[in-house]
Amino acid sequence: MNVNGTLIWYYHIxxxxxxxxxxxxxxxxxxxxxxxxxxxxxxxxxxxxxEISFGHVKFDxxxxxxxxxxxxxTKKSDRYEEASRYQLLYYLSVLKEAGISASGLLLYPSQKxxxxxxxxxxxxxxxxxIIRNIDIICSQTEPPEVEKNRFCKRCGYREYCYA
Amino acid sequence: MKKDIFIFKDGELxxxxxxxxxxxxxxxKYLPIEQVDAIWVFGEVTLNKRFLEIISTxxxxxxxxxxxxxxxxxxxxxxxLNSGLVILKQVNLYSQDSMRMPVAKExxxxxxxxxxxxxxxxxxxxxxxxxxIETIESMATQIEKCQDINELMAYEGNIRGVxxxxxxxxxxxxxxxxxxxxxxxxLDGINALxxxxxxxxxxxxxxEIYKTHLDPRIGILHATNGRKFSLNLDIxxxxxPIVVDRIIFNLINRKVITEKDFKKQTHGTMLTEKGKKxxxxxxxxxxxxxxxxxxxxxxxTYKRLIRLELYKIQRHIVxxxxxxxxxxxx
Ligand code: SF4
Numbered sequence: 001m002n003v004n005g006t007l008i009w010y011y012h013i014x015x016x017x018x019x020x021x022x023x024x025x026x027x028x029x030x031x032x033x034x035x036x037x038x039x040x041x042x043x044x045x046x047x048x049x050x051e052i053s054f055g056h057v058k059f060d061x062x063x064x065x066x067x068x069x070x071x072x073x074t075k076k077s078d079r080y081e082e083a084s085r086y087q088l089l090y091y092l093s094v095l096k097e098a099g100i101s102a103s104g105l106l107l108y109p110s111q112k113x114x115x116x117x118x119x120x121x122x123x124x125x126x127x128x129x130i131i132r133n134i135d136i137i138c139s140q141t142e143p144p145e146v147e148k149n150r151f152c153k154r155c156g157y158r159e160y161c162y163a
Numbered sequence: 164m165k166k167d168i169f170i171f172k173d174g175e176l177x178x179x180x181x182x183x184x185x186x187x188x189x190x191x192k193y194l195p196i197e198q199v200d201a202i203w204v205f206g207e208v209t210l211n212k213r214f215l216e217i218i219s220t221x222x223x224x225x226x227x228x229x230x231x232x233x234x235x236x237x238x239x240x241x242x243x244l245n246s247g248l249v250i251l252k253q254v255n256l257y258s259q260d261s262m263r264m265p266v267a268k269e270x271x272x273x274x275x276x277x278x279x280x281x282x283x284x285x286x287x288x289x290x291x292x293x294x295x296i297e298t299i300e301s302m303a304t305q306i307e308k309c310q311d312i313n314e315l316m317a318y319e320g321n322i323r324g325v326x327x328x329x330x331x332x333x334x335x336x337x338x339x340x341x342x343x344x345x346x347x348x349x350l351d352g353i354n355a356l357x358x359x360x361x362x363x364x365x366x367x368x369x370x371e372i373y374k375t376h377l378d379p380r381i382g383i384l385h386a387t388n389g390r391k392f393s394l395n396l397d398i399x400x401x402x403x404p405i406v407v408d409r410i411i412f413n414l415i416n417r418k419v420i421t422e423k424d425f426k427k428q429t430h431g432t433m434l435t436e437k438g439k440k441x442x443x444x445x446x447x448x449x450x451x452x453x454x455x456x457x458x459x460x461x462x463x464t465y466k467r468l469i470r471l472e473l474y475k476i477q478r479h480i481v482x483x484x485x486x487x488x489x490x491x492x493x
Contacts, residue, residue: 023246023249024244024245024247024248024376025246025248025249025376025481026244026246026376028374028470142481142482142483143481143482145482145484158459159459159470159471159474160474160477162458162459163456163458163459163471163472163474163475
């Protein structure tokens with residue numbers, strides 16, 4: 001199975017959403033308050049011109065110091081910080097596998113906030129566990145049940161889950 | 164909000180730059196493509212491949228009706244929402260009676276509940292429909308015992324027969340008498356109205372199915388015969404009483420539609436263009452009217468309710484949790 005940054009991101013939002021995404025069951029396309037989906041859309045499409053690709057991983061900022069690379073992700077708000085952090089950690093691990101040592105930076109321009117992200121040993125372990133869990137979730141024949149969480153209100157699947 | 168477009172005039176539907184243009188004999192009209200949900204064509208309209216191309220990229224369904232108002236077919240652009248998993252599970256449900264029957268029964272039970280809601284409303288307005296209600300209520304208890312789809316459909320047919328008999332008690336106009344359901348051709352005004360209204364409902368449901376992962380060719384009640392759409396016929400059962408039939412009663416009792424809105428032809432009775440337009444006006448108003456959805460806790464249009472019903476069906480198919488049909492509250 002191909003775990004990617006997007007699934008890592010959704011894993012921290014809602015496990016059910018991971019399964020639905022993985023199985024190509026898309027959220028409502030005309031939903032007027034599909035904030036979450038649109039949010040992902042923005043970060044995946046808006047940056048197409050300036051993004052930097054490495055394999056199937058893409059970042060929007062890359063800085064190089066003497067002996068170290070820093071990759072950055074700009075986000076609108078820190079509402080999804082946990083999700084973004086692990087997404088970035090995942091990118092770092094992909095780079096590491098390719099023999100590139102890097103660290104990450106989450107940038108919230110509107111909040112004038114920056115968060116440093118390092119692939120420490122314990123983080124690496126956690127990431128592996130997350131990937132394993134995503135594997136398990138997606139290999140189920142049915143999605144995890146609806147569990148009300150704080151993201152449901154703005155989720156594109158809301159009507160699908162609650163109707 | 165995107166709009167449904169109904170075309171009665173004769174003319175040409177064209178692609179013009181990146182939008183669509185209707186070129187009628189007297190008027191030309193741009194239809195901003197981003198705002199179009201689906202198109203219903205009643206007039207004599209020509210169109211070409213360039214036009215179909217833009218319609219396909221914008222994922223718009225076009226429903227065609229012939230001169231008499233019969234449904235001809237739908238241009239259903241290639242499936243845009245693809246989930247192999249959903250299709251596999253949908254086929255699986257269709258092909259296994261043990262999975263299919265409970266959903267089929269729930270659809271019929273919901274349709275019958277909505278029929279009863281309509282009748283009870285008219286009973287509260289002093290219409291003589293009590294015995295019909297009793298008969299249907301007792302027939303409804305038998306649905307659970309049905310063993311297969313054919314038996315279920317036969318039951319549904321009988322219930323509908325009783326229901327149609329009540330039409331005469333509800334309708335205040337002696338010029339409209341319902342004798343029996345006749346489809347091709349409709350033999351009287353009521354039949355013409357039912358046929359027209361039902362085909363609108365079938366196409367509305369089809370347009371909504373397009374926005375889900377469900378395959379409209381694979382029905383639950385109606386057999387899949389590879390060529391026709393059938394899932395839309397199934398789900399329409401739930402909404403016909405509370406949308407189409409209510410419109411018919413309203414239009415006749417309020418004398419919005421009169422005998423003048425029909426033309427008799429050698430092969431039956433048809434709505435005139437004016438009659439169709441009156442019906443459509445009422446139909447779109449109804450579909451755009453809102454009700455408070457009990458579980459979502461927000462106002463939704465009837466059109467949206469159809470989509471929600473399809474989401475429930477899709478969820479049932481994918482996750483096996485119980486489908487509960489939408490029952491109107493009054
Ligand atoms: S509505 Fe809630 S439960 Fe459903 S996918 Fe979205 S976040 Fe998950």
